[in-house]
Amino acid sequence: MSSNIIAIVGRPNVGKSTLFNRLIGQRKAIMDNVSGVTRDRSYGHGDWTGKYYTVIDTGGYVHGSDDIFEEEINKQVNLAIQEADVILFMVDVEAGVTALDEEFANVLRRTDKPIYVVANKADTNARGYQMGEFYALGIGEEIFPISSQNGSGTGELLDEVVKHFKDEGVEDPDAGIPKIAVLGRPNAGKSSFVNLLLGEERNIVTDQAGTTRDAIHSRYNAYGKEFIIVDTAGLRRKSKVSEDIEFYSVMRAIRALEEADVCIVMLDATRGIEAQDVNIIALAEKNRKGIVILVNKWDLVEKETNTTKEFEEEILERIAPIKYVPVVFTSVLTKQRIHKAVEKAMEVYDNKTRKIPTSKLNDLILPEIERYPPPAIKGKFVKIKYITQLPTHNPTFAFFCNLPQYIKEPYMRYLENSMRKHFDFEGVPIKLIFRKK
Numbered sequence: 001m002s003s004n005i006i007a008i009v010g011r012p013n014v015g016k017s018t019l020f021n022r023l024i025g026q027r028k029a030i031m032d033n034v035s036g037v038t039r040d041r042s043y044g045h046g047d048w049t050g051k052y053y054t055v056i057d058t059g060g061y062v063h064g065s066d067d068i069f070e071e072e073i074n075k076q077v078n079l080a081i082q083e084a085d086v087i088l089f090m091v092d093v094e095a096g097v098t099a100l101d102e103e104f105a106n107v108l109r110r111t112d113k114p115i116y117v118v119a120n121k122a123d124t125n126a127r128g129y130q131m132g133e134f135y136a137l138g139i140g141e142e143i144f145p146i147s148s149q150n151g152s153g154t155g156e157l158l159d160e161v162v163k164h165f166k167d168e169g170v171e172d173p174d175a176g177i178p179k180i181a182v183l184g185r186p187n188a189g190k191s192s193f194v195n196l197l198l199g200e201e202r203n204i205v206t207d208q209a210g211t212t213r214d215a216i217h218s219r220y221n222a223y224g225k226e227f228i229i230v231d232t233a234g235l236r237r238k239s240k241v242s243e244d245i246e247f248y249s250v251m252r253a254i255r256a257l258e259e260a261d262v263c264i265v266m267l268d269a270t271r272g273i274e275a276q277d278v279n280i281i282a283l284a285e286k287n288r289k290g291i292v293i294l295v296n297k298w299d300l301v302e303k304e305t306n307t308t309k310e311f312e313e314e315i316l317e318r319i320a321p322i323k324y325v326p327v328v329f330t331s332v333l334t335k336q337r338i339h340k341a342v343e344k345a346m347e348v349y350d351n352k353t354r355k356i357p358t359s360k361l362n363d364l365i366l367p368e369i370e371r372y373p374p375p376a377i378k379g380k381f382v383k384i385k386y387i388t389q390l391p392t393h394n395p396t397f398a399f400f401c402n403l404p405q406y407i408k409e410p411y412m413r414y415l416e417n418s419m420r421k422h423f424d425f426e427g428v429p430i431k432l433i434f435r436k437k
């Protein structure tokens with residue numbers, strides 16, 4: 001089953017993001033409520049008459065840059081042409097045909113993918129009749145008058161669009177594909193890293209001189225692994241002058257973290273681990289995300305025999321009591337251990353999604369408990385009878401025992417260490433819970 005992709009293109013202000021929000025409907029609204037912030041997203045999922053699709057607001061990917069329009073149009077349209085099964089070319093009936101619309105039409109003529117001209121802001125029938133002038137653009141299978149604002153016409157449009165889908169699609173095309181967030185302080189090398197991975201990736205946007213490719217939630221295929229880098233838009237926005245860049249970049253990082261399965265936390269080797277890095281790692285652990293630390297710019301560090309070891313020890317000391325996090329020493333500049341970094345992130349993902357059969361768990365952990373049983377409290381013996389992994393999203397293990405309230409912190413740590421000794425949970429927070437049986 002494939003993912004059916006609808007791309008929306010058009011000049012600024014015609015209503016692309018309004019339609020985008022309508023097409024992804026409820027799901028977006030739900031997400032917004034959870035996080036309490038409006039998301040500036042350009043990629044979402046929806047469904048119509050039992051068919052699932054992914055919708056990309058290509059304008060959302062490239063707007064806000066100070067590029068000249070021509071380049072902007074090329075980027076948007078190329079993204080749409082490469083990714084989409086169906087292209088919605090949006091115009092504004094209120095404004096009529098503009099020179100920019102014509103430029104879009106000219107570039108869109110390059111593709112033979114199905115294109116619909118969507119005449120937006122046709123809020124009333126009278127306005128709908130004005131759509132006729134868009135035939136002059138000479139493009140598209142058909143023109144649909146719609147109102148993204150009140151929803152009229154969108155059903156008819158979708159009825160046509162879904163006819164081009166190869167199959168009914170999948171509800172979440174990203175399911176099962178590791179989502180990675182690249183986090184860290186400004187200047188650590190995050191965007192250089194992401195760009196290096198992009199170099200390995202199947203092209204999303206054709207490489208044109210001078211275009212930086214914005215990676216928002218895009219799928220990568222680097223070093224033979226498929227994964228998604230979640231929302232690196234914060235990196236892109238950095239160049240935009242704004243009074244609250246700092247606030248937004250922190251917000252974005254937190255949201256990327258929440259969406260990710262694995263957080264790559266990138267440090268600058270010349271600065272060592274800083275308070276903000278420790279905070280991010282603590283937040284990742286709290287949200288039970290996989291974690292990999294990259295010590296980047298390793299090329300700039302003068303090395304002696306034990307430099308790596310000492311560096312790693314210092315990091316682990318700072319993030320204590322967390323000690324399961326892998327540390328990889330990279331140089332994005334000289335491409336050192338980039339492959340290893342990606343591989344580690346994938347390993348951590350595998351660790352995070354690992355399901356251990358109950359029999360194996362009991363065979364290996366019960367003997368550890370016998371060897372070092374929980375200490376008796378107030379003359380009462382605590383007996384752990386069996387262990388099972390819960391069917392939760394993150395590794396969680398239930399220990400069934402007679403007196404769960406008597407299992408104290410030091411013993412929990414012993415159990416966690418035993419778990420980690422027998423099973424590979426490198427980079428992954430695990431949770432042990434104690435239930436009465």
Ligand code: GDP
Nearest residue numbers: 011012013014015016017018120121147148149
């Ligand atoms: P984008 O720049 O193409 O993404 O456009 P937006 O979605 O941000 O919309 C631009 C403006 O047009 C906003 O003020 C919207 O409220 C307005 N707008 C969008 N759709 C409609 C519509 O169907 N009817 C009317 N009257 N206004 C709309």
Ligand code: GDP
Nearest residue numbers: 185186187188189190191192296297331332333
């Ligand atoms: P970001 O703010 O975390 O996205 O960092 P950037 O990717 O913009 O990188 C900041 C600066 O560090 C740029 O000048 C990069 O060229 C440089 N840089 C990135 N990675 C390395 C590296 O491994 N070694 C060295 N020497 N410089 C690097």
